[in-house]
Amino acid sequence: MNKRDVLLNELAQGLRPISEGIEWFDGRGQEEQFQVLLFLRHHCVQARAITEDAPESIRRSGLRPTHTPAVLISRGRIDxxxxxxxxxxxxDERRKAxxxxxAVLAIADGRRRERFCSGGCSPLVAPTVRRLTAQHRTLKATSQSNVFQVADQSHQKSQWRAPVIRSAYAASV
Structure with missing residues (x-):
């Protein structure tokens, strides 16, 4: 993690005042501000922000519900x-954004920490959780494909038996 990542995480965790973050953000050029906003967006999605986070995010950010970013976050799929x-x-819209x-990152990451780090959290916990989640998905996909293979095999067996049953029926008639 670089200094920017640490600063943004500290802002989201409430370890630094937002005024300090805005001052830092205003000191960046337009392209770097855009990159910071994309970085924040990415981390909000990774922290699994949900549509229901919108009203609380608007409240925490101090924006009016009529400001463009507040209107946008209140509509449609959050990602x-x-x-x-x-x-x-x-x-002025980038500052509001x-x-x-x-605020969105603070809410989503707070929920993530509450859920996955109830016994304490270190920077190493999140990658471990991601790795375990990926392993779970792989096992789930493997077990689903095994179910489909078994279903295909039993379907093939039933097709194999069908002609035998028909021919036995035909021989008895």
């Missing part, structure tokens, strides 16, 4: 809306 928010061009994305 798509976060992308639109990260892509806002005017400077920054505040809102920090």
């Amino acid at each position: 798509e809306q976060l992308g639109k928010i990260a892509g806002l061009a005017p400077l 920054f505040r809102l994305l920090i």
Whole structure:
């Protein structure tokens, strides 16, 4: 993790005041601000932000519900809306987007930490959880494909038996 990542995580965890984050954000050039917003969007999605996070995110960010980022996050699929928010061009909209994305990350990451790190969390826990989740998905997919193979085999057996039954029936008639 670089300094930017640490700063953004500290802002989301409430370890630094948002005013410090806004000052830092305003000190970046337009392209770097865009990259920061994309980074935040990515981490919001990774932390599994959900549509129900929108009202609390708007409240925490201090935005009015009529501000463009607040309107966007309240409509449609959140992962798509976060992308639109990260892509806002005017400077004042980017500031609002920054505040809102920090709030979304704070809520989603807080829920993730509560769920996966109830006994304490270290930077190594998240990769372990991701690895275990990936292993679970692989096992689940493997077991599903085995079920389909068994179903195909039994289907093939039933097709094999069908002609025998018909011929036995035909011989008895």
